[in-house]
Amino acid sequence: MRRTLAAPVAASLAASLVLAGCSAIPGSVTSVDEAEFTNELAIPPLAPSRMVDGTRVFSLVAQEGTTEFRPGVETRTWGYDGSYLGPTLRAERGERVAVEVTNNLDQPTSVHWHGMHLPAAMDGGPHQEFGPGDTWRPTWEIDQPAATLWYHPHPHGTTEEHVYRGLAGMFLLDDDASRAATLPDTYGVDDIPVVVQDKVLDQNGQLDLTDDGGEPGILGNVVMTNGTVGAYQDVTTERVRLRLLNGSTARTYQLGFEDRQMDLVATDGGLLEAPLRLDDIRLAPGERADVVVTMEPGETTRLHSAEPDLGSVAAPFAMGANDAFDVLELRAADELAPSPEPAWEESQHDRADEVREADATETRRFELDENSINGKKMDMGRIDEVAEVGSTEVWEVRSTVQIPHTFHVHDVQFRVLSIDGEPPPPELAGPKDTVYLESGRDYRLLMRFEDYTDPDMPYMYHCHMLKHEDGGMMGQFVVAEPGQEAGAPGGYGPDGHQGDH
Numbered sequence: 001m002r003r004t005l006a007a008p009v010a011a012s013l014a015a016s017l018v019l020a021g022c023s024a025i026p027g028s029v030t031s032v033d034e035a036e037f038t039n040e041l042a043i044p045p046l047a048p049s050r051m052v053d054g055t056r057v058f059s060l061v062a063q064e065g066t067t068e069f070r071p072g073v074e075t076r077t078w079g080y081d082g083s084y085l086g087p088t089l090r091a092e093r094g095e096r097v098a099v100e101v102t103n104n105l106d107q108p109t110s111v112h113w114h115g116m117h118l119p120a121a122m123d124g125g126p127h128q129e130f131g132p133g134d135t136w137r138p139t140w141e142i143d144q145p146a147a148t149l150w151y152h153p154h155p156h157g158t159t160e161e162h163v164y165r166g167l168a169g170m171f172l173l174d175d176d177a178s179r180a181a182t183l184p185d186t187y188g189v190d191d192i193p194v195v196v197q198d199k200v201l202d203q204n205g206q207l208d209l210t211d212d213g214g215e216p217g218i219l220g221n222v223v224m225t226n227g228t229v230g231a232y233q234d235v236t237t238e239r240v241r242l243r244l245l246n247g248s249t250a251r252t253y254q255l256g257f258e259d260r261q262m263d264l265v266a267t268d269g270g271l272l273e274a275p276l277r278l279d280d281i282r283l284a285p286g287e288r289a290d291v292v293v294t295m296e297p298g299e300t301t302r303l304h305s306a307e308p309d310l311g312s313v314a315a316p317f318a319m320g321a322n323d324a325f326d327v328l329e330l331r332a333a334d335e336l337a338p339s340p341e342p343a344w345e346e347s348q349h350d351r352a353d354e355v356r357e358a359d360a361t362e363t364r365r366f367e368l369d370e371n372s373i374n375g376k377k378m379d380m381g382r383i384d385e386v387a388e389v390g391s392t393e394v395w396e397v398r399s400t401v402q403i404p405h406t407f408h409v410h411d412v413q414f415r416v417l418s419i420d421g422e423p424p425p426p427e428l429a430g431p432k433d434t435v436y437l438e439s440g441r442d443y444r445l446l447m448r449f450e451d452y453t454d455p456d457m458p459y460m461y462h463c464h465m466l467k468h469e470d471g472g473m474m475g476q477f478v479v480a481e482p483g484q485e486a487g488a489p490g491g492y493g494p495d496g497h498q499g500d501h
């Protein structure tokens, strides 16, 4: 069913693009409609929580609804606690959290805590699906640096659809360093969640999930932030922090401002060592970047996505590489409250958290081709890798094809040690859990498997282009005691089928 981007396909993509012209043909358009920025940005509410025996307990309900992306048109969507996206969960390092997630959809789903370090049984991957009417209750201790994480479904083979329909939300972590930092930190005022997504809306205004065989998946012609098309945000402070999340299923953005630079303060897994001034940053699906933008009183500027550098790809025009468009308008008030320069000290945990290449005892190699990793497709019953608890490892990852791929590892944050033997660009030097793979280049990733052994319950590594993930570009690893062998994941027998148990 999946097609490789051999020459005939690239040619047919080219043909469909020519035929498409400027009109909206679902799936085959990569150009983005111009928006008028007249809608106030929706800010996902902070999720309420209650303390039960020292545990911070959240509740989420996955449900269907309708959302007015376009005036007067009700689009059928899914959301948590609402019709689209979900509330922002927030917790502190050292806290124990629990989330009660109820599935009010008509099919199984799961909720993965993307970027979170936690036991595999709580991870929310395909082994933790739960059916209609069921409630899943994961619990774990927050034991990692402050970061902008997110949550989204991860059911076997249907992740693209569940995320595309609207199931996603942010999960913010705080720690001593983030509490003490001088960073804009008033949620929804000068600390703004910005979930960037693209959609194809059909002529009835409904989400179109048609797969036309294009790579790397559905590229929409409508761009939205937090579910708002053509959004503006009023700014009342000299500096505003944007927590950028690429919540798209396939599109990679190159986010920045045409009239100013911005300070990158954090990547996927938390704060950088120091702010990094940038023109723009490439964000592939699943990646996050916290940036601080400085405004003058009374001015207006727009977050913009420039033509993204996708590396060497077969058909750049068909993969979104030629698309540039505005994303979010910022409108500064005539008077702005002062905000200090972004600055922070290291956290009390920083030294303990440090992972050193010299400690690496294992090197694994992962090659991504058009539809598999190391020549294998995802098999729920097969453990692909066994990592020894407490060990530091280097994962060498390479995409061998001219299709956009990313690499995401559950459970850990990693460091990009090198790309083709050279140090990574500074925006990739911070903690990461997802990285865009430019074709034909060698990415060396450093990570440590600290704790949470479970020989029977795997974590995932996969491409975060969700069509690819659903198509089987995923593998499973367990963290085990020294000498311990992988067990049978979730009752799946060696033939990959769930047996009687």
Ligand SMILES: [Cu+2]
Residues within 6 Å of the ligand: 216, 404, 405, 406, 463, 464, 465, 468, 469, 473
């Ligand atoms: Cu991929």
